[in-house]
Amino acid sequence: MPLGIRIFLAYFLFVGLAGWFVLGTVMDEIRPGVRQSTEETLVDTANLLAELLRDDVKRGTLAQGRLPDLLRAYGQRQPQADIWGVRKQAVNHRIYVTDARGVVLLDSAGEAVGQDYSRWNDVYLTLQGRYGARSTREVDGDPESSVMYVAAPIREGERIIGVVSVAKPNRTLLPYIERSQRRLAWLGGGLIGLGLLVGGLLSWWLSGSLRRLTRYAQAVSAGERAEVPRLRGGELGHLAEAVERMRVELEGKAYVERYVHTLTHELKSPLAAIRGAAELLEGEMPAAQRQRFVAHIDRESTRLQHLIERLLNLAQVEQRQGLEERVPIPVAPLLEELLQAQAARLQRNGLVARLDVDGDLRVRGERFLLRQALANLLENALDFAPAGAALVLSARAEGRAARIGVFNQGPPVPDYALPRLTERFYSLPRPASGRKSTGLGLNFVQEVAQLHGGSLQVANRDDGVEASLRLPLD
Template structure:
């Protein structure tokens, strides 16, 4: 399938889905929008009636006034109005008045005269000095049978002596809602059609530009001299320049240099463990201890071989959409394995290492990546902890995640460096040697955390630094 057609189909799918989503969302908002406008009108009406009825309610002459007759006549009126193409042939308001105890004094429908309405929210809240409103279904099974009630207080001498409520059935609003939805549907369909036409023209232009870039890239890969295509449009011109820069960097072996830096950084930890074990093996020690260090060397050698193989795939970690495997990994077992590998270094610096983890603390993810992430964090902690200092591993549960906490005693991270520590190639000098690392460790840990759906944070706390690694619980 030609690229232009694929671009157009993708655009068609995007515009169609986006248009449908926006259109359906707007249509769903029409109904509450109309009801909100109606409620605002009912508020004004209720407050107007409250002022008109104040004297009759205060004097107790409401039933003897002309208002009951007026309301009956009002209910029989036929407006014969045409509102935005909709015929209105009857009035729909219901009006009732209660005293200060919620007893109905007047009802335009004649249904509730003398009844206690103090339990209904419109009356109950208004008598408390609050905004009183409610929506009640006449038929509990029919959503469209709901009626909106809005009340206003009748006041005399600063006291509430009664409540007037104005009601309007939501069914009377449906013709206006349906008309608006129909008009919006036609307008939306027209806009989507116009958008697709523009998309077709755009895909035709874009595919032509991409064909020029493709021919240029093919010529470069074949070792031919080719001029950078002159393209209109800022992004496409930038893309052409980026391809040219990439060709220059590849020819200058920039990629190989970065890969070597990464490989060197990742091999540092196992090499240090092997070197430490080898130095200790030169001394006299019990056979069991010697066997343990020999086993460490074998394990770290196997780890290095696996690491080299996996590093070939690390270049695409940031592009991954998911993990290659997802298994249960015990935090305690993983940390103990890392600590044991670093035992010679820990002993030589007389560090106090505490592991407060339980066997039931298990995370879900790719074991190799999790091990490398924790190994990088431990390696950093060892680098920045002074001789005789303290390092502590623990974890706590946060919903569906384990928050792994690694504390190391030492100097606080400078404020200017704290937000940059996870940047690639950014590093601080080690306290003992003054040398910087390649600055890839924390960046790698952050990418692993993101790939697992977690996060990485670093904070200065009392007496040192704490790293928070959030990983999904198994």
């Protein structure tokens, strides 16, 4: 299982379980919290009524006063109140008053006058000087039918002469409880969802960064060119830098060792030729023969110089993991500049060169490297073009890439050689001299093309050979 998914699952379980526990606990606390608040209000109401009714109870005139009519009028009121989105259309309090023996003197519901309520907890406890309250179900087995009763003593001095009880059905609290639970459920669900989204994004970012770093390490281990990922975030960024430093150190050692072996092998032949010619020059010989050996030494030393220069250029490109700049480069002026640089050789060999380029075509890359790569292709074309042949430098847009071609009339490349042309030190004899080149030019061009995200192709055409570069358009 990918690390990002494992991190997300762990985060999901933690946030989900924590959210479920907290949300469930808060939801369970809403109902008793609302009832506790309501009970506190009933306590205040009962004590207020106890003070208001004290004189009537003491005189025994409670039933003859205006209070029964007031309570009946109170029970018929329709408040039409909008309480936080809940419509209240009726009053729900029941009020009854008992004497010091617990006998009901007054009942706003008109049901219990004359009945003995001394055994109900609200009356019983209050008559004993304690806090009296009870909750009684109107329908057996239905918890939603319970009614909350809170009582307060009616005192004459220190003596309790009666009890007033205020009742409220719990079902009238349900709309407020359910509304709070719905709002809390939506809010809690939203917060949990937001937390999971943040966790998912964090896991995606972390796993994506690790995948980029893994792909980079795999590419490096496979010997491919790869650019170190730019990762934000302390430890991951430091890890990427550490992997890059390790790659540079390891590749540098292997690279130097490989190139020392290669250079040693390639230098043996020209050095042996120079040494042999120098030994022969120590003896007596005709001037013409001496001149031939001197020319041979000069030619082989020039070959050594070219070999070393090409190896240095190739080493610089192969060690790169990316371009130093990416700027728009007009193709037509660049090709014209290359032809101007080879004007003397073109004239000397009687070659006819022409440009076939879209005037406003631009590619994106590093100008210095592209100039070197195209110069290599042009030199190859000049080497293999017979006297009087035609050279065509073309450039066309193909989709989202530009195709830059260097065509020369001449004999085709043998089929066996086509797949090997970009191999290091592989070269075909030049028609004019019969000698091979360093075999590093096309390998250098291929490296430059890959650095730019492009490709190199060499193919035979009807009357010649064309090397083409595909590069990203600007």
